[in-house]
Amino acid sequence: MTTHHSPVVITIDGPTASGKGTVASRVADALGFALLDSGALYRLTAISAINAGIALTDEPALAHLAGSLEVNFTADKILLSGKDVTDTIRAEEVGVAASKIAVLPAVRAALVDLQHRFLRAPGLVADGRDMGTVIFPDALLKVFLTASVEARAERRYKQLIGKGFPANMGALLQDLSERDARDTQRALAPLKPAEGAHMLETSSMTIEAAVAQVLAWYREAVQIK
Ligand code: DC
Numbered sequence: 001m002t003t004h005h006s007p008v009v010i011t012i013d014g015p016t017a018s019g020k021g022t023v024a025s026r027v028a029d030a031l032g033f034a035l036l037d038s039g040a041l042y043r044l045t046a047i048s049a050i051n052a053g054i055a056l057t058d059e060p061a062l063a064h065l066a067g068s069l070e071v072n073f074t075a076d077k078i079l080l081s082g083k084d085v086t087d088t089i090r091a092e093e094v095g096v097a098a099s100k101i102a103v104l105p106a107v108r109a110a111l112v113d114l115q116h117r118f119l120r121a122p123g124l125v126a127d128g129r130d131m132g133t134v135i136f137p138d139a140l141l142k143v144f145l146t147a148s149v150e151a152r153a154e155r156r157y158k159q160l161i162g163k164g165f166p167a168n169m170g171a172l173l174q175d176l177s178e179r180d181a182r183d184t185q186r187a188l189a190p191l192k193p194a195e196g197a198h199m200l201e202t203s204s205m206t207i208e209a210a211v212a213q214v215l216a217w218y219r220e221a222v223q224i225k
Contacts, residue, residue, distance in 0.1 A: 008033070008123035009138070010218060011131035014145035015180050015191060016095065017152035017159070019202050019210060023145065024127035026211045031125070031218070036118040037073075038128030038135070039098065041111050043089040044069055044080055046097035056100045063106035069114070087163050092156075092175060099179045102129075103186040129183055132194030141221045143200055143214055144193035149176050151203040 010027060014020045021037060028035040045066040046056070054061045072079040078086045088094070101107050115135050118124055126135065132142035147155075153172045160167035183191040193199060198217050202210050 007119050007121045008140050009119065009136045010123070010125045010141045010143070010214070011136050011139045011194065012125065012127040012143045012145060012214070013129055013131050013133070013191070013194065013197070015152065015183065016176060017156040018145040018147045019155065019207060020127045020145045022207055023210045023214060024125045026207065027214050028125040030211070030215060031123060033123040033125050034118055034120050036115060036124060036126040038115055038126060038131060040078055040089060041069070041071070041114060042098035042102045043094050044071055044078070044085070045107065045111070046101055047085060047089055047094050048080065049101065050097060056097055059104045059106050062101050062104060063110040066107050066110035090159070090163055091165055092160065092172070096175060096179065099182050103182065103188070105188050108188055129191040130189035132197055133192065134189045137194070140225060141218050142194045142197040143217065144197040145200050145202055145210070147201065147203045149173060149180070152176055
């Protein structure tokens, strides 16, 4: 008898700079799964809007932009209309702009299909804010990463400096707090742990330990299934 297995989904949600991107990409590598960096889609929409001179409040124009993004994720690059924007979209002002347009329902709706299209066998690791609550509610494993705002500001500082961007700890702390408030308090798909999510507090945890914990939960979930 043949059984058909639909692709497995692991969701990793959490606030900005909680380490979810790195953890998600290492878990995906370890399992040979595809990866969805959903925050990149909001960042790509934001940068397209900035480039096109579209106001970050013009919901119909932004939704149209989000629905017609020409993106290509390769193993280590993100291309927007054929142009390499891998590093550009990591700039702090792009993150802030992404968080602003992410409150708009039409923008979120326009990105749903694109996110679902990342699903493929044998599995997908999806990271973001609403992966476990809205986009992949039936995921086999849901993880919610947290870390103190200080630990996250320090991580973001190192990440920005490493990419050659200017960075200032005080400004970052304020940015992260404002972004947390916006992402948590918005009406649609706010940042919150999905029901049944495993909580992982990573302030004083190495990336390796966080990855090992997620893989252990995954093995457990597969056995229970
Ligand atoms: O994870 P990130 O910092 O790259 O995300 C940038 C912004 O995009 C974040 O502040 C809020 C928004 N976002 C969202 O609303 N939903 C997601 N699933 C991912 C990101």
